[in-house]
Each structure stands twice: as C-alpha cells, then as structure tokens.
Amino acid sequence: MKSQTILAACLLLAFPFAVANSAPPADGNLHVILGGDHADPTIVRDGEDFYITHSSYRTYPGLTIWHSTNLTDWKPISNALHQDVGTVWAPDLIKHDGLFYLYFPSSGKNYVVTAEDPH
Numbered sequence: 001m002k003s004q005t006i007l008a009a010c011l012l013l014a015f016p017f018a019v020a021n022s023a024p025p026a027d028g029n030l031h032v033i034l035g036g037d038h039a040d041p042t043i044v045r046d047g048e049d050f051y052i053t054h055s056s057y058r059t060y061p062g063l064t065i066w067h068s069t070n071l072t073d074w075k076p077i078s079n080a081l082h083q084d085v086g087t088v089w090a091p092d093l094i095k096h097d098g099l100f101y102l103y104f105p106s107s108g109k110n111y112v113v114t115a116e117d118p119h
Helices: 002-014 016-020
Strands: 042-046 049-053 062-068 075-081 092-096 099-106 109-115
Touching: 042 092, 049 092, 075 109
Parallel strands: none
Antiparallel strands: 042 049, 049 062, 062 075, 092 099, 099 109
C-alpha cells in the first residue's frame, strides 16, 4: 500500500497534466486553441479580439502574431521579429495603456517589442 502511494505521488509529479486533464470535456470534443507545434503560447484579449503568439526558436520572420474573435478560427496577421537574434522561446504578450508589449528571452538577453496595433 505504501509503495502504491509513493508511485502515485511520483506519477503526479512527473505527469501532472496527464492526470489533471485525463477526462474529456463534457461534450466529448477536444477544444484546441491553436493546433500544431506552437510551444509556449501567450494570449491577450483586447475587447472582442484575441491575439496569440508562441516560441519561434530560430525561425524568422519569427514570433508570428495570430488573431481571432472566437478562440477557434485563427489567422496569422504579422511577425514581431524580422531578424535572427538567436533562439526565441517563452514569449509574453501583454497590453498596457494602449500599447502591446511582447517580451522574450534569446541568447542570454531579454528583449521587448512594442506596437500600438498587432497588425
């Protein structure tokens, strides 16, 4: 019994999302926001609009900004990065005082890109 408890605790530590999200949604459908290889997503809502971006690693133009009004249908609208600065990962997109800020680490530095409009 004790070994089963320890095993269960180890599985929870190793696979917390698998255990926490093991039950399907009530309607039986999976609700994927942005399918594919889009690691480390960050999303911000601006009124009726949603904007999302994700790690782009060494790809550029990078940090593709996607737009949606329903969290289901997404359209790429712009790229925030137009030159190679190294491996780009774990971005954070926010809006403050009418300005969008996109923070991301790369090559041992922290960067920020700003825009009044994500388009």
